[in-house]
Amino acid sequence: MNDRIERLRAEAAELKVGKETASRDGLYQVAGAVAMGVGAAVALTAYWTSLGKSDSRDIDSLMILAIAMLALAVVGAAVFLRYSLARFLRFWLLRQLYEGQAHLDQLVASIDRNGDPASVRRSFVPESDAYERRNMTVGAEGPEQEL
């Protein structure tokens, strides 16, 4: 048994397989949304309730409750954004990569078709294609035999 397998065995044994990993993001997202909603609602309710109070101690208590609930709403909003935006940005990044590749392919193809391949293409793919074309035939001789 080689070292790699021994290392793999040790690291696999330590791997914490979280069956709920995939759903955990969604859970945090829902929890964030709930905290945001509840926090805002209770803060507003405390504010409205305080309007009917005349005792300054009641008003102080409701003010403290409202501020605490506003803090909860802010934290909830942050958690919600963290888990919903992360997913969105991941897809956005992938889309950017694929679109960039598609544009690059179009550009290279267009230069191949319309430009002077000998002079223009060199700046994009120096000898790349030429290298492959030279090696299309099995057993081709020449200095490009190495990979």
Added chain:
Amino acid sequence: MAIVDGSPPLELVGVRAAYGGIEVLHGVDLAVPAGAVVALLGANGAGKSTLVKVASGLLPPTAGAVRVAGTDVTGAPPHDLARIGLCTIPEGRGVFPNLTVRENLWMATQAGGTLAAIEEAAYARFPRLGERRTQLAGTLSGGEQQMLALSRALVTDPAVLLLDELSMGLAPILVQRLYETVAQVASEGISILVVEQFAQAVLGIADRAAIMVNGEITRVGSPAELQSELSSAYLGG
């Protein structure tokens, strides 16, 4: 988690997988022994790439188990599997087209090691990449992109390598050379599962081969034993 001595580095047991309501893998059993090259062959749409996705953690199976060195890792995310040494080169190479060769290799430093050491290892294996180090990966030829993908995978020092359609879109001579590199990698002790449509390319270097038809492994054996059955697997005869 139980660790079984002598268990293969990668093992799929009764794996079923589906896209939505459509089941694609119908109870697949496959093992990749230590230091061996296993070729998974089959026609387009047989479920080969789906099996790679399940093995690499990209697609959770609906039933069955994925075991790495005897440990059940079913449901583990792909980044955790990559971290422990299960590396995948997906169909289409998976290089970052808008990054240069050097920047693509830099991505591998996330798994440890310095860029200088990674570049040295990559360029020693594929000198051609050294000549292209400042070129955007998207402008490399197909063969060079595959070299880059292979280099980036190997510098992470994986224990198991999953290769999906290495030969896709490449000239036969390049395919032959890439598989020579794969054979050399296997001789260094890395266990390899190669998924291929073009059987002849991979059978020359494989230790074991399996034929997949309609989401099921219909035959497992040595490459020599399977040669005669390949035509029926591809033509449905």
